[in-house]
Structure formats: structure tokens, C-alpha cells
Amino acid sequence: MTATKGYAAQAADQPLAPFTFERRALRPHDVQIEIMYCGVCHSDLHTARNEWGGTVYPCIPGHEIVGRITNVGSEVTKFKVGELTGVGCLVDSCRECSNCQQGLEQYCEVGNTWTYNSPDPVDGTNTYGGYSKQIVVDQDFVLLISDRLPLEGVAPLLCAGITTYSPLRHWKVGKGHKVAVLGLGGLGHMAVKFAASFGAEVTMLSTSPSKEEDARRLGASHFALTKDPAQVKALTNQFDFIVNTVSAPHDYNMYLKMLKTSGTMICVGVPPEPSKIIGGYLIGNRRSVGGSLIGGLPETQEMLDYCAEHNIVSDVEVIDMSYINEAYERMLKGDVRYRFVIDMASL
Structure with missing residues (x-):
């Protein structure tokens, strides 16, 4: 277990605030990622304020994550320490149903595991998202990021x-x-x-x-x-x-x-x-x-590669972590062109 800093909502009617928690110890196929940027999606606001119901508190939102690998599990083969990677809306699925077998993990027939506010299939703990210093994710749900594009503009590609x-x-x-x-x-x-x-x-x-x-x-x-x-x-x-x-x-x-x-x-x-x-x-x-709902892991990697080749990124406004509650209010007013992205060095 690793002590980690983040920002969490403790209740639907409370602002997000600093929160210290523990990330799980590395499983054999896990990678540990130091988060550099995390996009702010309207889904984050809906979940933090329990507008869709079912939010488990404390809740740490964030599913547009870009960072660098700092550690890998004993059986990791796809990545190595130091690589730039991304994590989107999903961190697990059953991997065996017909949709998962086609690379359509977003439509997992058994039920996928979301990056935040979702029960971990192994230990049942609630997942915590990217408004934090680091995250631990199975290698099969991690994406390779090109260093040819500005990383703050890449982060929202993982959802938007x-x-x-x-x-x-x-x-x-x-x-x-x-x-x-x-x-x-x-x-x-x-x-x-x-x-x-x-x-x-x-x-x-x-x-x-x-x-x-x-x-x-x-x-x-x-x-x-x-x-x-x-x-x-x-x-x-x-x-x-x-x-x-x-x-x-x-x-x-x-x-x-x-x-x-x-x-x-x-x-x-x-x-x-x-x-x-x-x-x-x-x-x-x-x-x-x-x-249509997001995309599976193969298609998301395809998109990231296409964006790197054609110089496509999101238009963003980079903010400090401490500005998140103001950013939520501005999102409600449509006052952002066109995605807030948190610089996690500010946490």
C-alpha cells in the first residue's frame, strides 16, 4: 500500500477537498503511474454531487489521466518504468464475454470496472480516480502516450x-x-x-x-x-x-x-x-x-496514435488542483473552452 494525496468529495453537498488515502500494493500485472495531468469531465461533477445516484463517499473523480510509469508488477510485459501512459474511463472488465473478446470492454456483458466510484473486482474496494498524485492499474487497461503532443491537451482524449x-x-x-x-x-x-x-x-x-x-x-x-x-x-x-x-x-x-x-x-x-x-x-x-459509449482499449489506443500522427489534441484551460470547485461552477455555466485540465504538480 502507498499513501497518496488527492482531492475528494466527502458528501454530495460538500466541496472537493484535500484527502489522503492508500493505493493498493502492486499486483503481478499492475503498473503504478505518477499522474501529471487529469482532465475534468462533466461526469466528475455529476458523480461527486451524486446527481446520478449511487456515489460512494469519499469520492475521488477523474478519468482522463496522463502520467509516467514509476513501478511495474512482477509479470508486466507491456510497459516499462519511465514510459508515458494514459488511463481512461475503464480499469477492468470481465475480459471473457463476447464484447470484451472483440475489444469492446466498454460494453462488457458482466459489468466493467470504472476508474472511480466502482467496486474493484478483486478486493471489492471502491476505485479512486485521477484527482490524485498516482494510480495503480492493470496493464491491460493502460494506454501508451506519444511525447510528440502537449500532454495537457492529450488528457481529455481519454474521454472526450x-x-x-x-x-x-x-x-x-x-x-x-x-x-x-x-x-x-x-x-x-x-x-x-x-x-x-x-x-x-x-x-x-x-x-x-x-x-x-x-x-x-x-x-x-x-x-x-x-x-x-x-x-x-x-x-x-x-x-x-x-x-x-x-x-x-x-x-x-x-x-x-x-x-x-x-x-x-x-x-x-x-x-x-x-x-x-x-x-x-x-x-x-x-x-x-x-x-455510443466511449471506446474499447484497442480503439482508444488507435485514436491516440491517430491524434499523434495528425497533431490533434483538446483545447484546454490548465488549472491548479485547488481550483477544482470553481472549475465545477464554471462548467455549469458553460464557461470553459473547452476542457479544464488539472496540473497535478499543483497538488
Whole structure:
């Protein structure tokens, strides 16, 4: 066991604060990672404040982790001390079900182990995330990071990046496709970057006219203000795909009408309440609604390698660990472009 410093929520109505705890001793296939940067995901806030239910306290969030290996278990073969590595949303799965066998650990049929607020399959203890100085993870759930990119910009790729990369690859989005991205936030800005990089013609759909300049800088060819009925009407039957990143309540039907025949709306945001869909908008034009959850380990490594080759990182604001509660409040206001990343040297 190793004593470790972190930041934890002790209850849903309490701010995150310094917390000392113990990381497990290395198991044979474990690597120990000194955390250098950790991205701040909206899921961290939801979990810390128990907005989804089921939070076990104390809770240490953080699943966009980049760091350097400081120690390895006796049977580790994939990594060595000193290598730059990353840890995303998963730290274990059953590894035997059909999905795990296909490298789709995010859809483990038995139940995967999340990086934080999840029972460890070996000893049952609650997992603690990346708002800490170090982490211990099985080598099969660790990713190799290139040193060719700024590490603070790489960290959000472990969640925001793979959450948008995976569905774009699954639906084979590329040259010749017209793609709309709904919502320009942590997920949306990565969806624009990837879709444009894959050769698609990208339109940004937003309620904020102030985001047009950023959308075009990120790779969007067009911008539409969804508060303008005339602009919305002009987009009827225009898109092969819509990547819907919005987690706030909104009208899916308004956007379904923007899809061409056989078009698909890909949902990666999770609104807090059920959404009503008019069946005629699907049936009349053979439209579809799909969803996607992060990516498996092989695909996440593929994404990291692609980003290193094409110089793609997240747009980030680096913060000190002590600023995390202010960062949460700013996230709620949409006041970040486009991901907070904690410099763990500040802890």
C-alpha cells in the first residue's frame, strides 16, 4: 500500500477537498503511474454531487489521466518504468464475454470496472480516480502516450476524444459525408476536429452565435444558429449524420428533420430525462437514432496514435488542483473552452 494525496468529495453537498488515502500494493500485472495531468469531465461533477445516484463517499473523480510509469508488477510485459501512459474511463472488465473478446470492454456483458466510484473486482474496494498524485492499474487497461503532443491537451482524449472518435469510426464517417455537430463543448469540439480530419463537411449547430469563430477554427465549414427558425428550416434533409453531444433537455425531433433519407443521429450526450421521438420522422425517411459509449482499449489506443500522427489534441484551460470547485461552477455555466485540465504538480 502507498499513501497518496488527492482531492475528494466527502458528501454530495460538500466541496472537493484535500484527502489522503492508500493505493493498493502492486499486483503481478499492475503498473503504478505518477499522474501529471487529469482532465475534468462533466461526469466528475455529476458523480461527486451524486446527481446520478449511487456515489460512494469519499469520492475521488477523474478519468482522463496522463502520467509516467514509476513501478511495474512482477509479470508486466507491456510497459516499462519511465514510459508515458494514459488511463481512461475503464480499469477492468470481465475480459471473457463476447464484447470484451472483440475489444469492446466498454460494453462488457458482466459489468466493467470504472476508474472511480466502482467496486474493484478483486478486493471489492471502491476505485479512486485521477484527482490524485498516482494510480495503480492493470496493464491491460493502460494506454501508451506519444511525447510528440502537449500532454495537457492529450488528457481529455481519454474521454472526450474517444467518445466522439468511436462513433465516427463505427459509422464510417468520412469524405463525401455532410455531418452536423450539435453543441460546442468538451465533446462537441472534439467531434468537429475528428469529423473534419476524416474528410467530412462539418456544420456546427449551436445556440450561441459567439461560438461561430471557434467552430470554424476547429474545422467546421458552416455554422447554424438553432435559435433562428429560418436557419433551422433551411437545414431540413441536409445531413448524413448528426453528432448530438447535448446533455441538457432538448427536442430531438427538431434535429431529426435535418437528416437526409437513411441519415443517423448519433447521441453521445445523456439528457437527464427521457426524450420523445416522433415515429413519423424516422419511418418517413428511414432515419435512425443511435448511441455510443466511449471506446474499447484497442480503439482508444488507435485514436491516440491517430491524434499523434495528425497533431490533434483538446483545447484546454490548465488549472491548479485547488481550483477544482470553481472549475465545477464554471462548467455549469458553460464557461470553459473547452476542457479544464488539472496540473497535478499543483497538488
